[in-house]
Amino acid sequence: xxxxxxxxxxxxxxxxxxxxxxxxxxxxxxxxxxxxxxxxxxxxxxxxxxxxxxxxxxxxxxxxxxxxxxxxxxxxxxxxxxxxxxxxxxxxxxxxxxxxxxxxxxxxxxxxxxxxxxxxxxxxxxxxxxxxxxxxxxxxxxxxxxxxxxxxxxxxxxxxxxxxxxxxxxxxxxxxxxxxxxxxxxxxxxxxxxxxxxxxxxxxxxxxxxxxxxxxxxxxxxxxxxxxxxxxxxxxxxxxxxxxxxxxxxxxxxxxxxxxxxxxxxxxxxxxxxxxxxxxxxxxxxxxxxxxxxxxxxxxxxxxxxxxxxx
Amino acid sequence: xxxxxxxxxxxxxxxxxxxxxxxxxxxxxxxxxxxxxxxxxxxxxxxxxxxxxxxxxxxxxxxxxxxxxxxxxxxxxxxx
Numbered sequence: 001x002x003x004x005x006x007x008x009x010x011x012x013x014x015x016x017x018x019x020x021x022x023x024x025x026x027x028x029x030x031x032x033x034x035x036x037x038x039x040x041x042x043x044x045x046x047x048x049x050x051x052x053x054x055x056x057x058x059x060x061x062x063x064x065x066x067x068x069x070x071x072x073x074x075x076x077x078x079x080x081x082x083x084x085x086x087x088x089x090x091x092x093x094x095x096x097x098x099x100x101x102x103x104x105x106x107x108x109x110x111x112x113x114x115x116x117x118x119x120x121x122x123x124x125x126x127x128x129x130x131x132x133x134x135x136x137x138x139x140x141x142x143x144x145x146x147x148x149x150x151x152x153x154x155x156x157x158x159x160x161x162x163x164x165x166x167x168x169x170x171x172x173x174x175x176x177x178x179x180x181x182x183x184x185x186x187x188x189x190x191x192x193x194x195x196x197x198x199x200x201x202x203x204x205x206x207x208x209x210x211x212x213x214x215x216x217x218x219x220x221x222x223x224x225x226x227x228x229x230x231x232x233x234x235x236x237x238x239x240x241x242x243x244x245x246x247x248x249x250x251x252x253x254x255x256x257x258x259x260x261x262x263x264x265x266x267x268x269x270x271x272x273x274x275x276x277x278x279x280x281x282x283x284x285x286x287x288x289x290x291x292x293x294x295x296x297x298x299x300x301x302x303x304x305x306x307x308x309x310x311x
Numbered sequence: 312x313x314x315x316x317x318x319x320x321x322x323x324x325x326x327x328x329x330x331x332x333x334x335x336x337x338x339x340x341x342x343x344x345x346x347x348x349x350x351x352x353x354x355x356x357x358x359x360x361x362x363x364x365x366x367x368x369x370x371x372x373x374x375x376x377x378x379x380x381x382x383x384x385x386x387x388x389x390x391x
Contacts, residue, residue: 257340280364
């Protein structure tokens with residue numbers, strides 16, 4: 001072994017041996033260090049896993065929804081959950097300030113989704129003595145609804161007039177013979193109509209939810225019960241939406257009337273001041289100008305007040 | 312039956328498709344001061360009298376609607 005620079009020559013032989021020992025020791029230490037590092041890494045991973053497990057336990061205790069793995073074969077109870085979820089959605093629609101057509105559209109969508117035999121659905125509304133179908137899932141539903149209105153017979157008309165569920169009996173063709181011909185042409189095999197009504201209120205004969213099936217025995221008893229729940233939701237939706245629309249209309253009318261009174265009052269005041277007129281005479285002057293100009297009195301007043309006679 | 316009589320106004324109101332409520336709001340918007348119930352009673356021929364100034368505002372409301380609907384009829388105004 002060559003002399004190592006910096007060491008006394010007399011110690012070189014011993015040093016060589018000692019040096020070999022040191023190298024071996026260092027190699028041992030390096031190996032030990034690596035093993036320790038691996039152990040530390042494994043320990044940290046285990047700690048992270050433990051932390052995650054603990055976090056999941058906490059979330060579960062706080063009521064967070066558990067994760068459910070999806071399976072190709074759904075649990076039959078899933079159907080019940082889906083129905084409940086759909087009705088919960090409808091209830092939410094009632095409180096989300098949706099307009100009547102939008103809520104009704106949701107109703108017919110849910111009808112076809114949750115009522116087993118229902119292939120087509122629509123809503124018949126009654127305004128005064130006029131029937132209309134504001135929403136429908138398929139054009140054939142509209143077609144058979146309108147056939148009822150023109151022939152003045154059919155399940156939804158009877159549901160409206162009698163406030164009972166109609167169309168459930170197999171003899172519906174004999175019950176409404178004229179309409180049945182047109183319904184069959186449209187591929188209807190069975191029908192179910194439920195009235196929209198809220199018991200013990202003035203809101204009677206709002207309309208009806210119409211469900212059509214292409215099958216001859218499309219609706220089961222369970223379907224009928226489901227349809228009744230659906231119609232109760234729809235009736236509430238109709239009343240809530242109508243009352244909301246009415247309130248909004250009243251408020252708008254009132255505000256517009258106040259604005260109109262204001263401008264007419266200003267115009268009258270200007271005429272009274274400029275021409276020494278009474279309030280009645282000032283109104284008569286505006287009225288005559290309105291007739292001469294073939295313009296509304298409010299518009300004549302606005303032009304006078306603003307000095308804008310361009311319109 | 313005079314020109315601005317309740318019967319004339321009520322008949323024309325129905326013809327031009329205004330509810331009593333709609334007519335009241337038009338009258339109110341033109342500056343009318345009689346309350347809604349009294350206007351309704353007047354149109355129904357009950358014992359409510361409207362002075363000529365208020366009656367002319369009501370007639371103006373009816374006549375404006377006649378123009379909107381293209382109806383040639385116009386109710387003559389009352390004289391003060």
